[in-house]
Amino acid sequence: MKYCPECGGETLEGSVYCSLCGKPIKRDKEETDSFDRVPCSDGSCIGTLNESGVCGVCGKPYNGDPVG
């Protein structure tokens, strides 16, 4: 359960605005997936590789140096 920083009221998980005071709720940290996101090797693409190892946006396979 998250709490509104403005009014301290309880807010639903994932809600963007407080249901009580209507203030936007800032999230300190993004929830991370079970695996690290690898950015697309295409510098002009903002996609990330999916579980198959290809970009989820442009569909190109990763052709850069392996990271980590």
Ligand SMILES: [Zn+2]
């Ligand atoms: Zn509130």
Ligand SMILES: [Zn+2]
């Ligand atoms: Zn891409």
